[in-house]
Amino acid sequence: MKVHFEGESREMHSLWMEGTEIKFIDQRLLPHKLEIFSAKNVKDVAFAIKDMVVRGAPAIGAAAALGMAQAKIQKEDRNKVANILRETRPTAQDLFTALDFMLKKIEEGADPKEAAKDYIDNILNKCRKIGEHGETLIKDDQRILTHCNAGALATVDYGTALSPIRLAHRGGKNIFVFVDETRPRLQGARLTAWELLNEGIPHALIADNAAGDFMQRGEIDMVIVGADRITQNGDFANKIGTYEKAVLAYENHIPFYVAAPITTFDFSLANGSAIPIEERSQEEVLKIGSELIAPSGTKARNPAFDVTFAKYVTGYITETGVFKAEEISSLKSHAIR
């Protein structure tokens, strides 16, 4: 991704290795400050994941892969290090996938830095291909709505939902992006807007309440979002509010796309009703930053994700192409890799 850093525009990943240090764009400080967090050892890497210096499932996986490579170079016990990293975040499947991949590679005698590079190249490759396939869906002069942050920060580069948008812009298409602020945690306002601003992509931040109005007035031509998990029939879980935007797009006859690598498909679940939805702390709704926005005594409900039914989805943008819900079963063979 393009970022403005130390007075110049340059290409940067959300994380990378320099010598034996792992470098992270410190996402806790965005969008107001771009600072690089350096992890010198496994303790630092574990802190970076736990404290959300790095977030987004693919990026967390990449951090774990680099952490294992670092540990091997520093001659740490690989199982001990894997156990420390395994404890950092409970839900990101990619964390465990990356640790298992690295343990296996090291056991097989592979070079740990090369193995981590392979793991990360695989993420980069998939995200770039999602961008290439998705980009073909975007026409010149189109206005695209996105929700939350499914960008380069959450992966390593390109992003999932933001990858087609990035490539369309780089290819010279004139596009405009509406960014939902994405309460309660404001990932749209803080992270997606930051990525688009750095890339020079014209955009406007809107309150989550306003997306429907812009659709109704004909100011939005398509919607692209990411996904946390997609079931066999095409139902999918994503950041709270995704379902609202999908219903509104459907009602206004606006194409609605989900961008995700095939690893996001869970072929063991028949439909969305089987996806467990995490309800997070009330504080996220009751406060913005440190400021209490509601009267003391008021309680809040805070589902972190919602489930969107396949009927609202125009297509699924993956690294092997764009598919309809009925075609998902054909992706099963790709998922084995």
Place this chain on the structure above:
Amino acid sequence: MKVHFEGESREMHSLWMEGTEIKFIDQRLLPHKLEIFSAKNVKDVAFAIKDMVVRGAPAIGAAAALGMAQAKIQKEDRNKVANILRETRPTAQDLFTALDFMLKKIEEGADPKEAAKDYIDNILNKCRKIGEHGETLIKDDQRILTHCNAGALATVDYGTALSPIRLAHRGGKNIFVFVDETRPRLQGARLTAWELLNEGIPHALIADNAAGDFMQRGEIDMVIVGADRITQNGDFANKIGTYEKAVLAYENHIPFYVAAPITTFDFSLANGSAIPIEERSQEEVLKIGSELIAPSGTKARNPAFDVTFAKYVTGYITETGVFKAEEISSLKSHAIR
């Protein structure tokens, strides 16, 4: 409305007169502090309206009526005072209605305090009747969603959308209210939650993004919102986000009601496309309180209202009963008063 003030629970209006002073619940300080703002003269009243000590069209009208009464007692020039108050806010129709009503009454030789009391009693009466009619639609154990603040603070007491909810609770019905936080200005979080908390009505604050999810999961039984303007065919303008909730309620087969006095109906407009929508300052979206939530350089769009089509509305709760869109023309005769 019930409020907790100086250590006890008591009945209070959003504004009232004591001697020659006009007292306001200072809405700028809610929900964290309940303080009374005293307006000693027309300068203070104008400040209270301009600086949003008082907000909500009916409450602003009431403030203007009391302001005119105060001016008459203080032997101020009534036309000069009316002109000062007329300049405070540009859009609230009630402000002009109240000033014209008071000028006429004073010209006719009516007692100005009595005239202002009549004006306010009329608001109170309508809101109470909206509550009585709307209350019959609410069943025991129902869970109701509301958006923004159409409460006692915005009127003088009872509210419009909150009036049926208040009366259902006072009548002993077991109800639960989901409160949309209502970005960008957070009237749900700051004002509606405060009113419900004071009244002892069980409620939960939710991010605007979450309303659809709760509907999909069957946790919301009905929706009641207020309106800024309702056209002949039943289309109506209200706080941004109302359209989103209406579409989601329709999709989930949940009854959706609009509560408003007949003065809110604009029989001169055929449908919602004729309602002008105000786009407000970007700052409201880019900041929460004084904190910038987006990167410096990102722009925002901020429509303050949206238009909801009549097809999504189950019924209109007015002071003379509950009506369907097809019946709106029959209300025209009531509107002449």
